[in-house]
Amino acid sequence: MKQKxxxxxxxxxxxxxxxxVRVAEKLYGEIISADSAQVYKYMDIGTAKITKEEMKGIxxxxxxxxxxxxxxxxxxFKEKAERYINDITARGKLPIIVGGTGLxxxxxxxxxxxxxxxxxxxxxxxxKRIANEKGNKYVHEMLKGIDDVSYNKLHPNDLKxxxxxxxxxxxxxxxxxxxxxxxxxxxxxxDFCYIGLNMNREKLYKxxxxxxxxxxxxxxxxxxxKLLEMGYNKGHTALQALGYKEIxxxxxxxxxxxxxxxxxxKNTRNYAKRQLTWFRNDNRIFWLHVxxxxxMEILVENIIxxxxxxxxxx
Numbered sequence: 669m670k671q672k673x674x675x676x677x678x679x680x681x682x683x684x685x686x687x688x689v690r691v692a693e694k695l696y697g698e699i700i701s702a703d704s705a706q707v708y709k710y711m712d713i714g715t716a717k718i719t720k721e722e723m724k725g726i727x728x729x730x731x732x733x734x735x736x737x738x739x740x741x742x743x744x745f746k747e748k749a750e751r752y753i754n755d756i757t758a759r760g761k762l763p764i765i766v767g768g769t770g771l772x773x774x775x776x777x778x779x780x781x782x783x784x785x786x787x788x789x790x791x792x793x794x795x796k797r798i799a800n801e802k803g804n805k806y807v808h809e810m811l812k813g814i815d816d817v818s819y820n821k822l823h824p825n826d827l828k829x830x831x832x833x834x835x836x837x838x839x840x841x842x843x844x845x846x847x848x849x850x851x852x853x854x855x856x857x858x859d860f861c862y863i864g865l866n867m868n869r870e871k872l873y874k875x876x877x878x879x880x881x882x883x884x885x886x887x888x889x890x891x892x893x894k895l896l897e898m899g900y901n902k903g904h905t906a907l908q909a910l911g912y913k914e915i916x917x918x919x920x921x922x923x924x925x926x927x928x929x930x931x932x933x934k935n936t937r938n939y940a941k942r943q944l945t946w947f948r949n950d951n952r953i954f955w956l957h958v959x960x961x962x963x964m965e966i967l968v969e970n971i972i973x974x975x976x977x978x979x980x981x982x
């Protein structure tokens with residue numbers, strides 16, 4: 669029998685953390701984070717990482733795994749998540765994937781192999797140097813004509829994935845989308861239910877702005893200062909994350925704190941937009957609009973009811 673898997677995805681600030689904990693309490697579940705920034709230690713405020721109190725006793729995985737100077741990828745996520753899923757299932761509990769990094773979720777559902785053996789650090793560093801000198805857009809343009817699908821899908825500032833697509837093409841002569849298409853032909857090994865959370869755009873943007881203000885009040889600037897004092901810098905992939913690159917620019921006197929906050933809010937809104945574009949292209953997702961429900965309890969019950977019917981949980 670296929671292992672059962674519940675996925676709760678959606679844009680940043682839509683409420684995935686709180687909702688997923690409540691669902692996990694009801695379904696005897698444990699949560700695997702699918703967030704590309706929360707895997708890093710010392711990065712708590714800027715990533716809106718769940719606290720011990722907020723977990724309410726529900727086990728969470730894929731948090732605080734790496735130091736900020738280490739690299740993480742969809743391939744590594746898949747490898748670790750599969751182990752966690754096996755362990756959670758073996759103990760009679762339900763694995764629940766929660767997050768906004770769609771590529772990580774797809775690595776599980778689409779059987780991505782990611783041509784794991786292809787690692788070309790020299791070429792990666794060359795592309796990073798080019799990006800620093802000529803800008804992310806220049807590197808993004810290198811995809812044009814060799815991988816038009818990735819070129820059209822990836823934002824120029826999504827440098828990590830742009831570089832990965834170029835790296836795969838350089839070493840195989842085929843676009844990464846070719847390997848992704850092959851993987852989709854293989855049946856998924858999980859019996860899964862895929863829930864997408866969304867809300868009115870104006871409300872979502874207001875939540876994003878409120879969240880940024882709370883991060884500043886909670887000490888985001890000091891968190892970034894500590895990371896810099898520990899020897900980490902903007903050259904590390906982790907510190908390219910939202911909330912960190914903007915505050916580093918402020919600390920390096922690129923602009924004022926008010927301007928940094930304004931930029932962070934704008935960048936986060938744009939990120940949420942890109943997340944929604946990604947998820948909307950996946951017709952496996954059953955969408956629920958958070959603001960259509962009078963209470964959290966009713967929303968949670970609807971998620972459970974749909975999941976129970978989809979993957980026979982009850």
